[in-house]
Amino acid sequence: MDISLQQVEYRYQANTPFETLAIQDVSIDFPSGQYYAIIGHTGSGKSTVLQHLNAILRPTKGIVQIGDRTVTNEKKQKNLKEIRRRVGIVFQFPEHQLFEETVEKDICFGPMNFGVSEEKAKELARKTIKQVGLPEEILSKSPFDLSGGQMRRVAIAGVLAMEPDVLVLDEPTAGLDPRGRREIMEMFYRLHKERNLSTILVTHSMEDAARYADKIVIMHQGRVYKEGTAEEIFASPEGLIELGLDVPEVVRFQQKVEKTFGKKLSKICLTLDELTDEIKELLRGGDRK
Amino acid sequence: MMGKFIIGRYVPADSLLHRMDPRSKLILIFLFVCIVFVANNPVTYGILLLYTFVMAFLSKVPLRFILGGLKPVLWLIVFTFILHLFLTKDGALLFEWGWFEVYEGGVRQGTFISLRFFLLILMTSLLTLTTTPIEITDGLEVLLGPLKKINFPVHELALMMSISLRFIPTLMQETDKIMKAQTARGVDFSSGPLKTRIQAIIPLLVPLFISSFKRAEELAVAMEARGYRGGEGRTKYRQLKWTGLDTVMMLAFVVVTVTLFILRT
Amino acid sequence: MRFAKIPDDFFPWLKYDGSLRQIGIIQLKLVLMREKIFIHTGQFCAAANEAPSGREDKPMKEPVVKIENISFKYDEQEGYALKDLSLQVYDGEWLAIVGHNGSGKSTLAKLMNGLQYPLEGTIEICGIRLNKETVWETRKLVGMVFQSPDNQFVGTTVQDDVAFGLENNGVPRGEMVKRVIASLEKVHMEKFLDQEPHHLSGGQKQRVAIAGVLALQPKIIILDEATSMLDPRGREEVLETIRELKGTNQLTVISITHDLEEAAKADRIIVMNRGRLYKEGTPEEIFQMDEELVELGLDIPFSVKISKKLREKGIPLDKFYLSEEELVAQLWTSHSSK
Numbered sequence: 089m090d091i092s093l094q095q096v097e098y099r100y101q102a103n104t105p106f107e108t109l110a111i112q113d114v115s116i117d118f119p120s121g122q123y124y125a126i127i128g129h130t131g132s133g134k135s136t137v138l139q140h141l142n143a144i145l146r147p148t149k150g151i152v153q154i155g156d157r158t159v160t161n162e163k164k165q166k167n168l169k170e171i172r173r174r175v176g177i178v179f180q181f182p183e184h185q186l187f188e189e190t191v192e193k194d195i196c197f198g199p200m201n202f203g204v205s206e207e208k209a210k211e212l213a214r215k216t217i218k219q220v221g222l223p224e225e226i227l228s229k230s231p232f233d234l235s236g237g238q239m240r241r242v243a244i245a246g247v248l249a250m251e252p253d254v255l256v257l258d259e260p261t262a263g264l265d266p267r268g269r270r271e272i273m274e275m276f277y278r279l280h281k282e283r284n285l286s287t288i289l290v291t292h293s294m295e296d297a298a299r300y301a302d303k304i305v306i307m308h309q310g311r312v313y314k315e316g317t318a319e320e321i322f323a324s325p326e327g328l329i330e331l332g333l334d335v336p337e338v339v340r341f342q343q344k345v346e347k348t349f350g351k352k353l354s355k356i357c358l359t360l361d362e363l364t365d366e367i368k369e370l371l372r373g374g375d376r377k
Numbered sequence: 378m379m380g381k382f383i384i385g386r387y388v389p390a391d392s393l394l395h396r397m398d399p400r401s402k403l404i405l406i407f408l409f410v411c412i413v414f415v416a417n418n419p420v421t422y423g424i425l426l427l428y429t430f431v432m433a434f435l436s437k438v439p440l441r442f443i444l445g446g447l448k449p450v451l452w453l454i455v456f457t458f459i460l461h462l463f464l465t466k467d468g469a470l471l472f473e474w475g476w477f478e479v480y481e482g483g484v485r486q487g488t489f490i491s492l493r494f495f496l497l498i499l500m501t502s503l504l505t506l507t508t509t510p511i512e513i514t515d516g517l518e519v520l521l522g523p524l525k526k527i528n529f530p531v532h533e534l535a536l537m538m539s540i541s542l543r544f545i546p547t548l549m550q551e552t553d554k555i556m557k558a559q560t561a562r563g564v565d566f567s568s569g570p571l572k573t574r575i576q577a578i579i580p581l582l583v584p585l586f587i588s589s590f591k592r593a594e595e596l597a598v599a600m601e602a603r604g605y606r607g608g609e610g611r612t613k614y615r616q617l618k619w620t621g622l623d624t625v626m627m628l629a630f631v632v633v634t635v636t637l638f639i640l641r642t
Numbered sequence: 643m644r645f646a647k648i649p650d651d652f653f654p655w656l657k658y659d660g661s662l663r664q665i666g667i668i669q670l671k672l673v674l675m676r677e678k679i680f681i682h683t684g685q686f687c688a689a690a691n692e693a694p695s696g697r698e699d700k701p702m703k704e705p706v707v708k709i710e711n712i713s714f715k716y717d718e719q720e721g722y723a724l725k726d727l728s729l730q731v732y733d734g735e736w737l738a739i740v741g742h743n744g745s746g747k748s749t750l751a752k753l754m755n756g757l758q759y760p761l762e763g764t765i766e767i768c769g770i771r772l773n774k775e776t777v778w779e780t781r782k783l784v785g786m787v788f789q790s791p792d793n794q795f796v797g798t799t800v801q802d803d804v805a806f807g808l809e810n811n812g813v814p815r816g817e818m819v820k821r822v823i824a825s826l827e828k829v830h831m832e833k834f835l836d837q838e839p840h841h842l843s844g845g846q847k848q849r850v851a852i853a854g855v856l857a858l859q860p861k862i863i864i865l866d867e868a869t870s871m872l873d874p875r876g877r878e879e880v881l882e883t884i885r886e887l888k889g890t891n892q893l894t895v896i897s898i899t900h901d902l903e904e905a906a907k908a909d910r911i912i913v914m915n916r917g918r919l920y921k922e923g924t925p926e927e928i929f930q931m932d933e934e935l936v937e938l939g940l941d942i943p944f945s946v947k948i949s950k951k952l953r954e955k956g957i958p959l960d961k962f963y964l965s966e967e968e969l970v971a972q973l974w975t976s977h978s979s980k
Contacts, residue, residue: 129873130876142561144557144561175561177558177561179554179558184551184554184555185580185584187579187584197562198563232587236743247561250562250563263870265900266902334874344970345970345973348973348974364951364954364955364957367952367957368952368956370977371977511798542798543796543797546838546840591793592793596796599794600806602755602786603781603785603806603807603810603858604807604810604811605806606778611812612808612812612813612814614805614808614809614815615802616815
């Protein structure tokens with residue numbers, strides 16, 4: 089399912105003295121099956137963009153096209169359930185949304201809200217709990233007896249069980265230790281491939297964006313600052329650094345090498361392998377310029 | 378709706394009322410509630426009305442904003458007026474239409490009672506408009522201080538109040554976040570029959586309670602780590618200062634009160 | 643109606659309240675002892691302060707925290723959270739304690755501040771044996787910054803929050819005002835005196851929490867995953883603040899973290915695994931462990947990763963470098979000497 093934002097503007101508490109402009113003139117296309125990363129500082133507007141993707145927010149100006157539904161400011165939208173089912177959002181610290189007596193019931197909650205029968209929902213729960221890497225026995229436990237990392241996975245399973253076409257992830261690894269972070273990101277990437285999902289990742293981590301995303305969108309002060317593939321984005325890292333954003337470690341290191349050696353490497357490296365090969369080449373080159 | 382409602386809201390400004398000690402403001406409000414009942418004729422009500430408007434003027438909060446903010450309680454005032462209009466039957470008959478009769482006493486009584494109501498609401502709004510909740514808490518803690526002697530947990534209550542005040546915005550943000558998360562899981566908070574809407578509250582309230590308990594626990598640990606062990610031996614950072622201004626305001630109030638007693642019939 | 647099952651340990655807050663009362667009774671005794679302990683503390687730590695100037699070759703030898711053979715177990719859990727752990731923290735050092743979630747590192751932090759007591763073994767802070775009677779004294783020596791920026795912010799405004807610890811310790815108001823301003827200046831938050839917490843960023847809240855600790859003028863500051871809930875900018879703010887403070891305040895910093903980039907900048911690292919001390923050493927030593935760290939659920943800093951990769955590809959490097967600058971410099975040297 090394609091999602092597209094066209095000149096979207098959003099103001100919080102519009103028409104009150106507290107009105108604040110969160111995003112303006114934001115146009116992004118999220119084509120079906122692609123992995124997108126949205127990057128920006130806290131307050132850059134990326135969370136506001138995210139909430140337009142399943143019509144939790146309606147734009148104060150502009151158009152949001154979600155599949156064949158058009159969401160605008162004009163009329164009150166009815167029957168948004170189908171959108172909500174097809175666009176699953178994993179919010180930051182999703183374990184905060186758990187509330188049921190058992191893990192199973194909590195995972196079934198979403199699907200059953202969308203009219204799935206209890207039997208089918210339970211089947212989905214068994215399927216998704218395995219997808220997030222937890223044993224089936226956990227289904228009968230109370231979610232509040234689990235560890236933080238396990239709770240996070242259960243909450244993610246609750247969104248996956250809705251069988252969305254688009255998966256939106258808001259800082260899904262915040263607060264996890266390095267191993268947990270790696271595992272969760274790999275899991276989402278696997279799901280993205282296996283289920284042919286569209287994935288939209290909102291993150292601070294340039295590493296994750298560079299590693300997984302087909303396209304990267306940089307948000308700054310409520311606007312789209314730059315959009316492109318990782319190579320395009322990091323071809324000129326100076327601009328990003330000026331905005332106070334990080335660049336991936338590999339890119340940062342390449343910059344340092346280029347500065348010290350006084351010449352450019354032949355390409356923008358995004359992986360450790362590419363970079364070390366290039367450095368090797370550079371060293372072998374000796375004094376030949 | 379919330380945007381217009383002013384009761385309980387604080388408007389930052391630098392006015393005489395803002396600068397007053399919360400203790401004197403609390404005492405004044407308390408006494409004002411008492412003397413409102415002293416007035417019983419047009420002159421005394423006039424004095425009270427004048428006093429109130431002078432206070433509103435001194436607060437530097439625009440009068441239009443204050444009066445506009447009282448709209449939500451306007452119907453209460455009107456209702457009080459109409460009730461007394463119908464039910465009081467003394468004095469001359471002014472108007473008659475079938476069984477519907479309006480007497481002079483009804484108009485008088487209706488006006489007075491609704492005016493009393495109006496004055497009380499206006500004055501208490503002025504308190505909250507010019508005093509931060511935490512100042513009110515501090516003021517109450519001191520004023521209720523003597524109750525410690527009968528083992529009334531004044532310090533604990535004040536601490537509880539200030540912590541609640543500090544966490545209200547945090548919990549509002551949290552509520553908003555959880556609502557959005559559950560909306561994304563197909564909960565509809567805003568439409569549908571009443572029954573399903575009440576059911577929709579559970580996925581909101583349970584996580585909210587759980588996170589509040591977690592917060593409370595973490596906060597308790599953090600407080601202990603910073604040396605909190607009850608009210609004994611504690612000093613206070615916030616200081617209330619009774620200034621000349623407060624004394625003047627008190628005296629002005631005494632003058633008004635005495636005048637009221639002289640002029641009442 | 644359906645409700646989530648409430649776990650048995652759901653009301654530690656209530657239990658806690660009870661214990662506060664008990665502590666209140668102990669308080670009387672403590673008031674009597676206070677003078678004595680205070681003199682003791684003062685003397686010891688003064689001595690510890692002077693140590694570096696005396697012996698310049700080994701400036702960090704005086705232990706301010708001495709932990710011997712402690713074990714700890716939570717009531718509701720089967721295994722030990724900490725088992726037979728011994729370690730020392732030296733005056734003025736920056737010690738990073740790393741380990742995956744559940745390795746026992748946060749429990750260790752709680753024990754050092756008397757928020758829990760070990761089942762076995764002893765903890766000494768500046769020569770004071772930590773127990774239920776000395777805990778209020780040792781808490782003045784050990785300040786703690788917790789993980790959640792929101793749940794440790796007690797005051798309704800920035801200055802009230804910084805003052806909270808001072809109020810608890812009965813510091814006179816005049817002194818309090820001075821210390822609040824001074825400590826907020828140290829974390830560069832002096833312009834936010836009357837700001838309310840919900841208008842602050844996570845990084846700012848954590849800096850206020852640090853100011854709250856500094857105001858009490860502790861010897862030791864424990865950061866219990868204090869940066870893990872922050873965005874990169876907030877994390878950098880907080881670490882920069884700590885670095886500055888360490889330089890000027892003769893603070894001992896114990897940073898409990900799973901951020902290996904942060905640990906790489908410490909003087910010394912302790913790796914925890916399953917409640918035990920797994921390894922101890924300088925960052926250089928620890929990061930030579932390489933894959934072993936990854937197996938422990940941790941990560942390795944980027945410069946180590948790239949050093950290793952370069953070595954694999956046949957570029958001679960004498961070690962895994964901890965700083966990117968050093969590594970680039972090394973590459974340049976070997977390149978130009980060819």
